[in-house]
Amino acid sequence: MKQKEKLAALIADALDSASQAGLISLADKPAVSIEVPRDTNHGDFASNIAMVLAKPLKMAPRQIAQHIVEYLTEDSMIEKVEIAGPGFLNFYLRLDWLHRVLAAIEEQGVTYGNSTSGQGERVLLEFVSANPVGPMNVVNARAAAIGDSLTRIMEAAGFVVASEYYVNDAGNQTQIFARSLEARLLQIEDPSATFPDDGYPGDYVTDLAVRLHSEHPEVVAMASAERQEFCRSWGIDQMVAAQKEDLRSFNVEFDVWFREHRLHQTGALGEVMSILDNKGLLYESEGALWFRSQAFGDDKDRVIRKSDGAYTYVTADIAYHYDKLKRGFTKLIDLLGPDHHGYIGRMRAAVQALGYPADTLEVLILQYVSLLRDGQQVKMSKRAGEFITLQDVVDEVGRDAARFFFLMRSMESHLDFDLTLASEQSSENPVFYVQYAHARICSILKQAEDVGARVLPVKDVDLSLLQHTSEAAVLRKLAELPEEIAAAAEYREPHRVARYALDLAGLFHAFYTHCHVLGEAEDLKHARLALVNSVGLVLRRVLTLLGVSAPESM
RNA sequence: GCGCCUGUAGCUCAGGGGAUAGAGCAUCGGACUUCUAAUCCGAGUGCCGCAGGUUCGAUUCCUGCCAGGCGCGCCA
Incomplete structure (x- = not known):
């Protein structure tokens, strides 16, 4: 934000001058922070620098503030400066600084709000990564909304982001899934065929079996091992395709779908194991092979190869993260559900063991979602195969409402998602x-x-006619967009953008009731048209970042 | 026992060291002969879980405790 930087520089200069004049004795240059006051009566911008310096200078804050004001060089941008409260410097800017926002928006168009704060850092953002053996649940839905928006927001803030979905298609559970599908297939021809005790009970397995039976009738007659492998491979492919489709209908698309079995095929597990072994980080105990992850701060060491000779999921995950690192990403972000927080220590350890800084891996944990309907908690039973899926939520409340609800709250809050409220086509729905x-x-x-009446280029419009407080409030909000996006990206907090959208919409609605556009005098009409046009553009921008549509009529 | 998250208005939640702690919903009262009333304007509401600490200043940072949610496998 240009104004902030400029004010900070002016204050720094004033401190310098006051110091040279002997009024204060400044050892080194302090960092001057400028903020936008909550209360507009406190000016457009404020600085707490006088209070920060009170201690080192052994001087009353208001007195320091007084010296700063005395030595502040005149600037055309500043209307007036006041010393307020315990020692705040409140800056009131001339209204035309706000009018320049419209020129910036016109010039930058759909890129208005972008920044370079990410400095082109290459980020791999992995999210959802639901197992391909069942439908996605509401936590997956929350992750999808947050991960997808965060990808868009970080790109807008100058990061280079790739989104990725890790498909666990090599684990134990894919075998259970295969046996479940096989059993349902056999039951079509022989209803007395047994279903495994640990099999997946959901109807989706039966539905898949019916399709398998009609598309590949020859499978039933295959030898058991061959048949099970067919069920596994075909079934997983179908599940992954269905997940892709569900996510697409949620407006979420990934750059890469990464299959775990690739790692096994290419010998990537053996590669990371020899790296760890060469560093003396592996040892045998109780017939298993262990990774000395405690050496890097993990709670306990982890089994890498079980006593039965099979690898654990951790091994594949280490190989997977090594693969990401080798692809040149300097920041790996994993967005995980709350049941995976125990996973942070071991993966951090792995990243370090492989020779990368600990903070290369950043794990974001999002919290649970409680589904409510008519104020009552929706009961779900995973064991009975009865739960609300991502697709159910989209079907019931619509894509836009679902995404917005997930994005409104910070990811660490335990979210109450009221399906009734979200599906209401009413004023209650944000x-x-x-x-x-x-x-x-x-x-x-x-x-x-x-x-x-066309929207004219702002250079042909007299923006000084935009004097109403509701107009100034809208302009102020528009001016905040770049730093709002940058902050959302830096802190990985997409909900900031959702809040911004609500704020801007609210300020626009107020403007709408207080100020007319059409039917006003020509000059004023064009000034307001320029404002309205800019708000429309910015709303479209933020809704796009949220993955929510911007309808032209309702 | 150890770990993660949460505790702010009746409800759902913002608030990343600052000024008198905010918004939406709910409640009450107003505003459509002019661009969409899915809107706007006004009113009340708070030991910011408790107790210490750091600071000129703490809802915010640190420690302890209490309460709730979840996790702690040679499952993924």
């Missing part, structure tokens, strides 16, 4: 509040066009 603002804007612009 997603409509934002979309409605956009629809109103489109309506104005369309009617303006109908009467031949």
Whole structure:
């Protein structure tokens, strides 16, 4: 944000001058922070620098502030400066700094809000990665919404991000899945065929079996081992395809779908094991091979190869993360469910053991979702194969509402998701509040066009006519977008963007009721059209970052 | 026992060291002969879980405790 930097520089200069004049004795240059006050009565920007310096300078904050103001060089941007409260410096800017925001938006278009704060760092963001042996649940849905938006937001903030889905298609559970599918297949011809005790009970397995039976009738007659392998391979492919489809309908697409079995095929597990072994980080005990992960801060050492000779999932995960690192990513972000928090220590250890800094791996844990319907918690039983899936949620409340609800809250909050509220097409639903603002804007612009009132280039518009407080409030909000996106990216907090969308929509609605556009005098009309047009563009921008549609009419 | 998350208005949640702690919903009262009332304007509401500590200043950072959710496998 240019204004902030400029004000910080002005203050730093003033401190220098005051120091040279002998009024204060400054050892080294302090970091000057500028913030936007919560209360607009406190100016456009404020600094707490005088309070921060009170201690080192052994001087009253307000006195320091007084010296700063005395030595502050005149700047055309500043209307006035006040010393307030315990020693805040409140800056009131001339209104035209806000008007310049519209020029910036016009110039940058859909890239307005972008920044370079990510400095082109190459990030791999892995999320969802649900097992391909069952439908995705609501936590997967939450992860999908958050991961996808975070990808978009970080890209806007100058990171180079690849999104990736890790398919666990090599584990134990794929065998259980294969046997379940096989049993359902055999039951079609022989209802008395047995179903495994630990099999997956869901209807989706039966549905798959019916399809398998009609598409590949020859499978039933295969030898058992061959038949089971067919069920495994075909079934997993179908599940992955279905997951892709479900996610696409949720407006989530991944750059890469990474199959675990590839790691096994290419010998990647053996490769990481020899790396660890060469560093003396493996040892045998009780017939198993262990990774000395405690040496890197993990709670306990981890089994790498079981006593029966099979690898554990950890081994594949280490190989997977090594693969990511070898692809040149300097930051690996794993977005995981709360049941995986114990996994952080061992993967951090692995990354370090492989010779990379511990903070190369960043694990984001999102918390559970409680589904409510009519205020009552929805009961689910995974064992009985009865639970609400990602697709159920999308079907019931719609893609936009579902995404917005997941994105409104910070990921570490235990989310109460009220299906009744989210599916209501009413004022109670926040997603409509934002979309409605956009629809109103489109309506104005369309009617303006109908009467031949075009949105003019801002250089041809007298923006100084935008004097109303509701106009200034909207402009202020528009000006905040770049740092809002940068902060959401830096802290990995997409909910900031959802909040921003709600704030901007609210300020626009207020403007809408207080200020008319069409039917005003020509100059004012064009000034307001420029404002309205910019808000529309920014709303579209933030809704896109959230993966929510921006309807032109509602 | 160890670990992760949470505790802020009646409810759902913001608030990443600052000024009088905010928003939506719910409640109550207003505003459509002019661009969409899915909107706006106004009103009340708080030992910020408890107790210490750091700081000029703590809802925010640290420690302990209490309460709730979840996890701690040679499963993935």
